[in-house]
Amino acid sequence: MILAVDLPYWAQSLLRVLGGTVAVLLPAGTIVYLFLFKMMSFMQSRLGPMEAGPYGSLQLFAEVGKWLQKEDISPAMADKRIFRMAPLVVLVSTFLLVAVVPFGPDAYFTDFDAGVFYMLAVSSISTLGILMAGWSSANKYSLLGGLRAAGQLIAYELPMVLAVLGVVIQAGTMNLQHIVVKQNSDSIFGWDGIGNPYIFTQFIGFIIFMIAVQAELTQTPFDMPIAESELVSGYMTEYSGFRFLIFFIAEFATAGVFALIASVLFLGGWGVPFSWFGWDAADTGSIDNWMNVVGPLIMVTKMVVLAGIIMWVRFSYPRFREDQLQRFAWKVLIPVSLVNIMLTAILKVAF
């Protein structure tokens, strides 16, 4: 473990729960304040929240406090149990996602050999939650939003899986930790100055992955499910109080976690190029212990950059129509990612 302290099982579990909560809530808070409050306002030539704390930095707590105070209403005709469960299912998928993300050579929650597979499987649990929310609200808008969300998330799950496959083929492993090590210890045509982040070789895959993430998060060019001008707020229409807050946190926490995963898959994750310090890729024990502190910081930096791009796109573009959205997924992204996989496979065998 970190700091080379042998902790009893309960303490380790407690640390993991705490770490998981921090790893979910910190990106969510950062994204909401930095991008949703501030960057969006600046992009619209206004200042955003300025009153709560210096430059509105405490606005987040004010908002959370406001949502917690509100009454927890469920509609009379709603399927109450499912209705109450739905936001939690969405949030659980976020927590499960963060479990496989490695933050450092020893700073991870699980070292899981089928990490990529698990990550892709778990991320679609949120679809279930959204469908549950849409169906159980007993509201036309919610139902339409839920169905749109289901159709969209299934459509964009595929290009995402196919985009990640390119990375998996190139790395030869599904373990996210090994993918990070591989990227930082590889070399580009014999030059190992910066390792080999897969964004260079899998650039098409990276673009497709980011587009699919944008759609998975139902951020703006793909926000048909919550299109407020036609569906009020889609599957979230009937939610209020802390259940809405949970949906809200889940949305931005998932954005953060997907940014973390994208940085693991394409940008080299927590690592610095191993050749700088003469670490051995085959033996993770040779990596200096300070990487467990620096690694998470590197990850957070990359997360902020990638989440910034996701939000930047969100604030800039108008929304796709439903048919355009499906057409884009099935007719453009999936064929391109299939070609990408084939090319990767051929080049992998050739070199």
Place this chain on the structure above:
Amino acid sequence: MPAPKKPQVPGLIKGLGVTLNTMAQTMKPKKFGGGAATVQYPHEKETPPIRARGVIALREDNCTACMLCARSCPDWCIYIEGHKELAPPRRAGGAPRKVNKLDRFDIDYALCMYCGICVEVCPFDALFWSPEYEYSEPKIADLLHDKSKLGEWMETVPEAPALEAGAEKKKGK
């Protein structure tokens, strides 16, 4: 249905540029010509344009309680009461004049829709637009303002701007 137009990539990148430029402009310090297009209202205030329709002010001396404004008001938010009084004659030995005296002139700003017809229709220049806008009240009934309050707002009415060159000057008596 015609095939939808494909998104144009250069336009997409240009769009990202627009938002990025706006962000850079907003984040630039004020002294370098940056800053937001908005102001932080309670701390700093914009001066409204000189002809802004903020509130309707009343010059009580000019009002003859002719009721034209009250009758032309689309939502009947002007309440006028008056009575006739005898005033001393203009010349010695003449008959005493009859003048209209204003008892009540209230405007209910909860009803007023700021159309300005009353200001237009007033034949004696008793009603004016003032750019004053900070008169919100916690209770809706408190938005009914009487003639003393309307008279106070008279001080905020700006001077009428000079006539344009060549404009016909109103003939005085």
